[in-house]
Amino acid sequence: MSATFKDFRNNVKPNWCPGCGDFSVQASIQRAAANLSLTPETLTIISGIGCSGRISGYINAYGLHGIHGRALPIAQGVKMGNRDMTVIAAGGDGDGFAIGLGHTIHAIRRNIDITYIVMDNQIYGLTKGQTSPRSAEGFQTKSTPAGSIESSLSVMQMALTAGATFVAQGFSSEVKDLTSLIEQGIQHKGFSLINVFSPCVTYNKINTYDWFKENLIKLSEIDGYHPSNRIMAMETLMKHNDLVMGIIYQDKEKYSYQELLNGYSKEPLAYSRLNLGRETFDNLVAEFM
Amino acid sequence: MVKRLAWKVGGQQGEGIESTGEIFAKALYRLGYHLYGYRHFSSRIKGGHTNNNIRVSTEKVRSISDEIDILIAFDQETIDVNFDDLRQDGIIIADAKFKPANPNESKAKLYAVPFTKIAADLGTSLMKNMVAVGASSAAMGIPLEYFHPIVEELFGRKGEKIVESNIRAIEQGADYFNREAGGRIEELALAPGDGRQRMYMIGNDAIALGAIAAGVRLMSAYPITPASEIMEYLIEKLPKFGGTVIQTEDEMAAATMAIGANYSGVRAFTASAGPGLSLMTESIGLSGMTETPLVIVDTQRGGPSTGLPTKQEQSDIMAMIYGTHGDIPKVVLAPSTVEEAFYDMVEAFNIADEYQCPVIVLSDLQLSLGKQSVDPFNYDKIDIRRGKLIIDDSLPELEKKGSFKRYEDTIDGVSPRTIPGTRNGLHHVTGVEHNEAGKPSEAASNRKIQMDKRLRKLNSLKFDNPVHTNTKHENPDLLLIGTGSTRGAIEEAMTKLANDGVSVNHAHIRLLHPFPAEEMSPLIEKARQVVVVEHNATGQLESLVKLNVGGRDKMSSILKYDGNPFKPLEVYNQCKGVVYHVSHV
Ligand SMILES: Cc1ncc(C[n+]2csc(CCOP(=O)(O)OP(=O)(O)O)c2C)c(N)n1
Ligand code: SF4
Ligand SMILES: [Mg+2]
Numbered sequence: 001m002s003a004t005f006k007d008f009r010n011n012v013k014p015n016w017c018p019g020c021g022d023f024s025v026q027a028s029i030q031r032a033a034a035n036l037s038l039t040p041e042t043l044t045i046i047s048g049i050g051c052s053g054r055i056s057g058y059i060n061a062y063g064l065h066g067i068h069g070r071a072l073p074i075a076q077g078v079k080m081g082n083r084d085m086t087v088i089a090a091g092g093d094g095d096g097f098a099i100g101l102g103h104t105i106h107a108i109r110r111n112i113d114i115t116y117i118v119m120d121n122q123i124y125g126l127t128k129g130q131t132s133p134r135s136a137e138g139f140q141t142k143s144t145p146a147g148s149i150e151s152s153l154s155v156m157q158m159a160l161t162a163g164a165t166f167v168a169q170g171f172s173s174e175v176k177d178l179t180s181l182i183e184q185g186i187q188h189k190g191f192s193l194i195n196v197f198s199p200c201v202t203y204n205k206i207n208t209y210d211w212f213k214e215n216l217i218k219l220s221e222i223d224g225y226h227p228s229n230r231i232m233a234m235e236t237l238m239k240h241n242d243l244v245m246g247i248i249y250q251d252k253e254k255y256s257y258q259e260l261l262n263g264y265s266k267e268p269l270a271y272s273r274l275n276l277g278r279e280t281f282d283n284l285v286a287e288f289m
Numbered sequence: 290m291v292k293r294l295a296w297k298v299g300g301q302q303g304e305g306i307e308s309t310g311e312i313f314a315k316a317l318y319r320l321g322y323h324l325y326g327y328r329h330f331s332s333r334i335k336g337g338h339t340n341n342n343i344r345v346s347t348e349k350v351r352s353i354s355d356e357i358d359i360l361i362a363f364d365q366e367t368i369d370v371n372f373d374d375l376r377q378d379g380i381i382i383a384d385a386k387f388k389p390a391n392p393n394e395s396k397a398k399l400y401a402v403p404f405t406k407i408a409a410d411l412g413t414s415l416m417k418n419m420v421a422v423g424a425s426s427a428a429m430g431i432p433l434e435y436f437h438p439i440v441e442e443l444f445g446r447k448g449e450k451i452v453e454s455n456i457r458a459i460e461q462g463a464d465y466f467n468r469e470a471g472g473r474i475e476e477l478a479l480a481p482g483d484g485r486q487r488m489y490m491i492g493n494d495a496i497a498l499g500a501i502a503a504g505v506r507l508m509s510a511y512p513i514t515p516a517s518e519i520m521e522y523l524i525e526k527l528p529k530f531g532g533t534v535i536q537t538e539d540e541m542a543a544a545t546m547a548i549g550a551n552y553s554g555v556r557a558f559t560a561s562a563g564p565g566l567s568l569m570t571e572s573i574g575l576s577g578m579t580e581t582p583l584v585i586v587d588t589q590r591g592g593p594s595t596g597l598p599t600k601q602e603q604s605d606i607m608a609m610i611y612g613t614h615g616d617i618p619k620v621v622l623a624p625s626t627v628e629e630a631f632y633d634m635v636e637a638f639n640i641a642d643e644y645q646c647p648v649i650v651l652s653d654l655q656l657s658l659g660k661q662s663v664d665p666f667n668y669d670k671i672d673i674r675r676g677k678l679i680i681d682d683s684l685p686e687l688e689k690k691g692s693f694k695r696y697e698d699t700i701d702g703v704s705p706r707t708i709p710g711t712r713n714g715l716h717h718v719t720g721v722e723h724n725e726a727g728k729p730s731e732a733a734s735n736r737k738i739q740m741d742k743r744l745r746k747l748n749s750l751k752f753d754n755p756v757h758t759n760t761k762h763e764n765p766d767l768l769l770i771g772t773g774s775t776r777g778a779i780e781e782a783m784t785k786l787a788n789d790g791v792s793v794n795h796a797h798i799r800l801l802h803p804f805p806a807e808e809m810s811p812l813i814e815k816a817r818q819v820v821v822v823e824h825n826a827t828g829q830l831e832s833l834v835k836l837n838v839g840g841r842d843k844m845s846s847i848l849k850y851d852g853n854p855f856k857p858l859e860v861y862n863q864c865k866g867v868v869y870h871v872s873h874v
Contacts, residue, residue: 010691012728044709046549057717057729060690062709064552065719066545067575073509073542077549077557078709080507080535085553085709106538263528265506270554270708271680272531274504274673281668284498284526288488289319289665 002037005030010060021172021198021209022052022119028175029088029117030059032182038086046075048091048100050126052119052198055090069100072107072116079114082268083258086186087114093134094124097153101133104155107191108162113256115185115192118155121200122207129203139206156242159193160234165251166192167233169244171212172199177245184247190256212243219246228252290480292347295354296425299340299371300363302330309361309418310341312443313425316435317345318489318662321482325350325777326660327854330599338366343660347480351626351661351777355858358477359428360397361421363404365389372397378476382424382466384417400424400470407461416458423462430473433463488663492656492774493518495627495663496586497526499634500558502671506532507557509546511539511565514598515654516588519560540565544572544585551582552718554680554708556638560586563605564595570612573647577617578720580696580704580743582641584634586650588657589773591852600852601654603773604825606833609649610802616740618646618747621802625757625776627661629799635671636752643676644746645706651801653824655774655854677705684713691715694725698738702745747803755800756808759783762792766868768816770809772798772830774854775822781857782864791868798830804837813840820867821846822860 008030016022040061047056049068056063066074075089096104096118124130130143138147159167166188170178185192197212219225233249298309318324325344344350356376362368362383375397383389384404391399402424408416436459444451497519510520524534537543543559550557566587576583589605591597609621620640624630637648695716697704707714717727724730771779776797783793796812821831831846847863
């Protein structure tokens with residue numbers, strides 16, 4: 001019997017503000033999991049700290065809500081330990097692009113087969129409205145009362161230059177598209193990065209639902225756009241100031257870390273027999289004699 | 290004939306000092322001698338004085354020596370830096386090439402042997418270390434044939450000719466010494482070894498091998514001195530067992546990746562030194578709060594900050610015990626020999642699984658990089674225990690979704706643990722305070738229940754022999770306390786003090802946290818004076834003993850934080866001061 005959307009629901013009521021973009025991200029993950037016939041036991045969601053980080057607690061699956069900025073290394077550890085597990089990492093723009101940016105870039109480079117979903121609201125929600133690396137120049141927040149004078153980080157362009165094999169962008173209002181992006185991200189063999197514009201209705205009065213609706217362009221509507229073309233991807237991002245939706249780039253050829261790793265067990269490491277045989281052990285000892 | 294010798298080779302880093310020591314040591318431990326090697330090196334790759342000090346003995350040795358018997362010098366600096374440590378009747382064998390000079394104050398005899406020339410005449414001056422090995426063997430009267438199989442192992446792959454010329458280099462070094470210096474020197478002739486086969490390894494080898502024996506399949510780590518050898522060994526070995534080492538982008542990733550892997554059910558760990566451990570502190574708290582097993586090795590080096598990265602120190606003790614915010618259960622083990630380092634690693638993984646908490650294995654540079662001979666590790670002593678981990682599908686159907694009590698408030702505080710993939714064991718884990726089912730909860734009553742549950746776990750911690758004791762005396766004049774690699778220096782100082790008629794007991798602490806107060810209290814109570822021997826500037830171990838046991842009025846410490854390991858004589862001399870002072874008040 002395959003699982004349904006309902007199987008991924010638990011009885012925990014999210015403590016997000018009504019209207020928060022993160023609700024749709026949660027629903028999209030649940031739908032994608034059901035569409036892919038996953039079961040709650042075979043899905044693990046690792047989340048960071050922030051409003052968005054709570055997401056792992058609202059989905060009926062295995063999950064770990066860790067520390068600020070470290071969702072990715074934890075998620076990579078889970079996947080390495082159990083290669084049969086579907087692993088999703090999730091968190092906010094501060095989590096992934098400020099305190100955890102180093103991990104994001106290196107997870108991209110490493111290309112372990114997990115899916116990373118960032119709920120990008122261009123602000124720090126949980127700490128009540130400070131600037132984020134995704135905030136636009138001039139954006140006024142509690143920590144930038146005179147407007148941010150730092151430039152906003154183009155994470156999609158950054159991901160491309162870091163060697164990403166799957167880069168996509170979604171929007172909380174477009175649940176169907178977002179669900180499909182998540183499905184494709186999970187199916188991608190390698191690291192998939194999905195940045196989701198997920199409005200914070202409480203602290204970000206600029207980048208609102210309406211603002212995104214007005215400014216976002218669907219890649220599917222751009223004539224001749226092809227996500228296998230990295231140069232086209234870069235040009236399109238630059239031209240539209242990154243405000244695009246869809247799969248921006250995908251490299252279907254490149255092998256994932258696990259596929260390339262020499263000697264890596266075909267069986268999940270989590271189930272290995274731990275005891276070494278006597279002979280194996282004695283041989284290791286003999287090497288020091 | 291003598292029972293113990295100290296042999297030292299010195300020169301510029303990158304000149305083959307390492308391999309000279311290696312070859313010499315290999316022949317000796319295969320003859321059944323006990324060895325203790327310690328390298329002095331600076332944190333540059335080429336250049337800078339380096340030396341390798343090897344103690345050879347017919348009995349167990351666990352410390353560097355007070356004096357050197359034979360010094361092999363590849364440059365004048367080696368003589369200038371080390372002649373002070375040579376004993377009366379000691380010898381220097383130096384390369385004639387640099388026209389070695391024996392300082393006026395030197396008590397030792399200098400022999401110049403043309404290492405470089407003999408080697409160059411045989412084909413390449415690279416073999417000068419072989420000539421030096423030959424000359425030292427002649428002085429000590431070691432038959433040269435023992436070196437043949439070793440040279441074969443080292444150079445066999447490079448072909449018969451290379452093997453042949455290296456053997457010739459050894460022979461000609463010996464010939465020269467026999468001819469020009471009169472051959473074997475009686476005071477340097479070693480009594481025969483017992484012929485027993487032992488392992489010869491650094492502490493980091495033992496730690497890495499211990500991890501494999503414990504069933505580790507994943508190590509995530511970031512390189513740092515003096516921990517890197519652990520990952521280097523495992524990079525080679527883990528793929529043979531289906532596992533791997535991942536070199537992460539930093540230590541926060543290393544620690545959290547290990548947490549993720551442990552959460553998934555695999556045994557994983559990381560290793561670093563002070564700077565890395567500082568970066569890992571938040572992760573250690575996550576492991577404590579989420580009750581996810583985590584083993585971390587800290588190979589202490591000179592701190593603070595970058596400090597003395599290639600030098601001995603034991604100054605992370607307090608940071609390892611207390612260095613996380615909030616209250617968590619945590620275990621800190623401090624092995625004192627390579628043998629303990631091996632078995633303690635296995636035990637660290639067992640404790641982490643059984644008590645579902647972080648375990649820190651605290652090594653120090655002297656233990657991690659010092660090379661010791663040790664009886665082969667015993668397969669039958671390896672025991673793997675995983676506590677309340679459930680990985681099969683034996684759990685009953687849950688009544689309600691997400692109701693598995695991962696954090697059940699049990700009597701011993703340890704709750705059942707399932708891993709992703711386990712049917713009917715599905716639960717959520719969070720570093721936020723949570724209830725029995727793992728759901729966030731800030732309720733005051735729940736907070737108390739969960740905090741008490743976590744901290745209660747270690748009340749039932751079982752650890753065999755948390756303190757090594759050598760307590761011959763009922764009411765000793767002196768109790769010496771140490772931890773980690775200072776054990777040998779303390780033991781030798783003790784023997785010297787006993788010869789002077791001072792009664793001394795020794796307690797070497799293996800389990801630093803939770804502190805073995807019950808074991809330590811009577812020892813301290815019965816001693817007239819207590820001296821804590823440790824490698825740091827603030828007396829961290831002494832503070833710990835005072836905090837947990839007391840004894841402030843009769844306790845003092847011997848501190849060394851100049852980067853070099855204690856010599857037995859240093860401990861002895863300072864103890865004499867304490868005992869003398871006491872017996873004269
Ligand atoms: C090490 C550390 N520093 C700071 C914090 C406080 N903190 C919690 S969440 C957060 C930022 C949240 O912003 P974002 O990641 O964008 O998530 P959002 O709340 O917007 O979803 C900060 C600074 C923390 N928990 N840990
Ligand atoms: S503060 Fe913003 S991000 Fe946080 S829950 Fe409310 S709307 Fe969502
Ligand atoms: Mg945010």
